[in-house]
Amino acid sequence: MKFSIILSSLRDCKPRATRVTFYFLLLTLLASCASPTPTAPVFPTFILITQDPNASPTPTPFQPSGEITTSLPTFTASPIPSITSTITLTPSPTLTLTPLPPTLVADPATTAVPPPANPSRTNYILSATLDFDAHTLDVDETIRYYNTTGVALSDIVLSVQPNRYGGAFTLSAIFQDNAALTTYSLDDQRLTLNLPQPLQPNSATTLGIKFKINIPAKANEGLFGYDFNQIDLVDWYPFVVPHEASGGWVLHDPMPFGEHLVYDVSDIELNLKTGADVIVAASAPAEPNGEWTRYRLYGARTFTLSASDEFLVAESAVGTVVIRSYYFDGYKAAGEGILYAAVQAVSIYSLKFAPYPYETLAIVQTDIHDGMEYDGLVFIASDFYGQYGGGAKNNLVSIGVHEIAHQWWFGLVGNDQAMEPWLDEMMATYSERIFYEFNYPRYGDWWWQFRVDYFSPSGYVDTPIYSGGTFRAYTNAVYLRGAHFMEDLRVRMGDENFYAFLKDYAARYSRGRATTADFFNTVRAHTTADLSDLMMNYFSGSY
Ligand SMILES: [Zn+2]
Structure with a gap:
């Protein structure tokens, strides 16, 4: 079919x-x-919703959280057509991609089938109504949280990024297991739920949150918000932050540059309603669901949207992975150029790292600096589209494939982006080198000069976002010195061992989070070479 x-x-x-x-x-x-x-929203049948997200607050007596054996929702996911069918996309009539050389097209066997919903992961079900013109989003959120921390929890901490924007976030009600929960505090980005009873290890609870976002105007080329023809919704719903045995809940302070959030993987379903003329780029494929559009994303950090009534779309595929480029009028060549590069990038990264982790990839033009990665969706600066003159020697392609590489180094293999940002940023930067190495082998010297050495990088690779000083100094240390470290490491290990290490690292920490120790333990599983001089040269710590 x-x-x-x-x-x-x-x-x-x-x-x-x-x-x-x-x-x-x-x-x-x-x-x-x-x-x-119009019909009422049809809520998913693949998970038992223990609370109607549209329900009004009711005086339902508090139900103590049951053990997992009694309260575990039944996951009976119906097959998703897009993963059980052979995909043979008809090329978009406006798109005339040059056929790729056969070696660039990944074997479909190397592309991903999303993992099934996992009962021990946090599960989010969101029903959201987006008023594109009024810049409002009304949301009913249901969170099923399973306590895998090994300790009893007296509170649960959620990240609420929209609350960092003055007046943007309005919380209407919170429920726990169908009972109104009033013992909470919302302070800037941190929502702390003080539980009436501790949540025991290996127990689950269901949280309901009703909220509204008055979407702010985008500021200083930040992502979250609206501009004249686009709304970017990133980190827009409350999510439970990771919990660690030492230190508890992980929610770092924001910085003007660098990412401060840390995410566990989760299973996310979004039912979205918006205007008929609004085109939505999202982290997952769209399915009709009555008057709603449903998106399901498994094993991901976060669900991201960009909406516009002016998007133009070009489409291609690698194996079963559908890739769409969302761009604006006047940028057709750039919109198709980055799509072509994305096909090349997903192909080579699927072969060298791991199967692509999601069903779809959206590449979205927007008004920001550089680019930004989310699961299944990357943003690239409009300026790069404007500068594009064809070919691959430009910011659009080099930054674009960097953000795409984050699908593996951020999405598939997570990390603490604030304290150990090199684990995703160094890897994504060096992945640019790998992209050119396999697709444009004569551009190697250009890439090193254009992207790395032009900036005369210095500093330690293991610099946290809080210690980098300026944005330039931070990226020089983490991204660019990181690229040189990876090149030196590769020479020391030899190509065969180096690429075996990359695959092993992606496999070991797939859908998890890797640490500095995990990185070096995996390196040392693939080489006995002495790395001490590299450590001295590139790292402030010894690992
Ligand atoms: Zn990056």
Whole structure:
């Protein structure tokens, strides 16, 4: 079954499939299409929702959190067409990509099937209504949190990034296991829920949060907010931050540069309603769900959206991974150029690191500095689209593939972005080198000069975001000296061992979080070479 047929059938409610089984499935999926009147949101059946996210506050007596054996929602995910079908996308009529050399197209076997929903992961179900013109977002959020910390928890801490923007975040109500929870505090980015009863290890609880966001105007080329034709929603819903045995909840202070958030992987479902003329770029594929559009993303750090009524879209694929480039009028060559580079990047990274971790990749033009990565979605600065003159020797491609590499080094293998930012930033920067090495082998010297040595980098690779001084000094130390360290490490290890290390590192910490110790333990599993001089040269600590 062709994925394109399924999608078009679902969109216009005109099933054209001939197979009886598929037709039956489609009828089931489309039952709500038959009704001429708006239907209530159809909430997912793959997880038992223990609380209606649309419910008004009710005086339901407090139910103590049960043990996992009694309260565990049943995960009976129905197959997602896009992962069980062979995808043969029809090229967009506006897109005329030059066919890739055969060696650049990853074997479909190397591309990912998303992991199934995992009952021990935090599960988010969000119902959100976006008023694009009024810049408002109304959200009912249900969080199923399973205590894997090994200790009883008297509180749960959530990150609420929109609350850092004055007046943007309004909290209406919080529930725990269907009972209103009033013992909470919201202070800047930190929402602390003081639980009436401790949540025991290996127990689960269900939290409900109703909130509204008055989306702020984008400031200083920051991401979160609206401008004249686009709304970027990043880190927009409250999420439970990681908890560590030493130190407890992990929620670092923000900095003007560098990322301060740390995420565990989670399973996320978003049901979104917005205007018919609004095009949404998202971290996951869209499925019709009555009058809602549903997105499901498994094993990811965060779910990200960008909405515009002016997006143009170019589309391609690598194996089963659908890649879409969202750009604006006047930037067609750049929008298609970065799509072509993305196909090359996903192909080579899937072969050299690990299968691509998600079902889709969205590349979104927006008004920011440089670029920014999220699971299944990357933003790239509009300036780079404007500067694009074709080819691969430019910021659009080098920064673009950097952000795409973060799908592996941030998304698949997480880390503490504030205290050990080199683990994702050094890796993403060196992945640019790998992109050029395999796709444009004659551009190696150009890349080192253009992206690294032009800035005469100095500083220690293991610099936290709080110790870097200026943005330039921080990136010189972490990103650029990091690239030189990786090159020296590779020469010391030999190519075969180096690439074996990269694959092993991605596999060992897949959907987890790696630390500095994890990085070097994996390196040393692949070489017996003495690294002490490299450590002295590049790192402030000895590992
Ligand atoms: Zn980066």
